[in-house]
Amino acid sequence: MLIQDNAFTISMPRMRFHARHGVMPQEQQVGGEFMLSLVLHIDGRNAHHALCHDELEGTINYAEVYDIVGREMKQPSQLIERVAARVARCLLRHFFTLRQVDVEVTKCVPPIPGFDGEGVTARYSLRRQLVAWDFDGTIADTSHGIVQTMTETFRRMGWAVPSDEAICSTIGLPLQASVAQLAALPCGNDEVQRATALYRVLFEQVGTVGVTLFPGVDEEMCRQHESGMFVAIATSRGHDSVRCLLEQLGVLRYVDYIVACEDVIAHKPDPAPVERLCELTNVLPADTTVIGDTTFDIEMGRNARVGRCIGVEWGNHSRKMLIDAGADFVLRNF
Structure with a gap:
């Protein structure tokens, strides 16, 4: 564990697996040896209990990580790049405190004639993004339905019907605020609330078409x-x-x-x-x-x-x- 800049990382290097990843028929049928390494990035603020109180909450259960990696390694893929991406995505989804996952997947004996090396490695980093x-x-495209529904709402309320342009300019605001703005009435007005409820009913009838x-x-x-x-x-x-x-x-x-x-x-x-x-x-x-x-x-x-x-x-x-x-x-x- 390395503490740095109010964050820390957990490394799980060189985990070994026998798996059936590859394009060649023999790789898919017999399989081969692979190594997988992880670096798990966790915010220090999320791991306060672990860093300051020696408690599991806020950090990562290494056994769970290994189980997830093992399950993903058992699923054959043609490309180790795909394996790395799957592992990173699964870990980020499973562990709420993870900020980023760095994955390395190495095919130890690649099917390359005359190859003399320590394998072929794919590296992939996935950051938590929204x-x-x-x-x-x-x-x-709901503008036509919104205009139709708002027009019919104002007609039934007995109000002057606003232009299509005026209605479209309020799209994006909360419905009650849109109605109030178009009717030039206070947002909490009883008539505005009645019109808002009417709009919701009408939209399901005509607006979704x-x-x-x-x-x-x-x-x-x-x-x-x-x-x-x-x-x-x-x-x-x-x-x-x-x-x-x-x-x-x-x-x-x-x-x-x-x-x-x-x-x-x-x-x-x-x-x-x-x-x-x-x-x-x-x-x-x-x-x-x-x-x-x-x-x-x-x-x-x-x-x-x-x-x-x-x-x-x-x-x-x-x-x-x-x-x-x-x-x-x-x-x-x-």
Whole structure:
């Protein structure tokens, strides 16, 4: 154990396994000898009980690590690169206190004619990272349904119907705040609360029809999930609503956590949704990326001091608005 800069590492070097990793038929059938080395990085603040009180809480159970590695080594892969990535991802997911995993997998006797060396080694490092996605206007094109639902809500309330542009400018805010702003009424007004409840009913009837994923979103969420990042949703939509839409669109399987309107007291552009996701995943704000289509998303990320704020220009706010709000860059497509 090496204590340094309020962090420490645990090393498990040169563990030996017989496994069936490789491309050649003999490697897959008979197997060969492999070595695997680990360096596990843990924040000192998470391991206070171990560092200061000689208690297991906050550190890593080495026996559990070895069992996980052993299970992964038993699963044949053609490439040792894939083995290293699998081990790192499994360990980060299993141990909440891990900040980073460094893996080395060595094929001791590679099938190379005339090879005279100490094996071939693949090295891989995986850091605990979080991607916090907005939903409306970032993952899914819901603007048409939102405009239709808000228009019908105002019509049934007997209020002057706002323009489509005015409605779209409030997408990203909590629903009650959007209704209040469009109706020019206080947020806690009884009529605003009644209109908000009506909107929720109407949206499930008409707003979800025709909701589609933006191009490239499925592939990007899949890539992030497979690479070991925590994929999460930070939305002003209701929890049940966004979960149902994610399932309907086929991307719920990539999502680890959802923080929706009712899950936090303060909402975008307040940092609370991102801060809650960082708590749930034990990811540092500096290792977090926010992706969104509105200034509310970018300002939330900046207020949470995340590592990167990425805007998307296919949503509800313009490229200039996103850059002015502090986006590190704005995507035209994935």
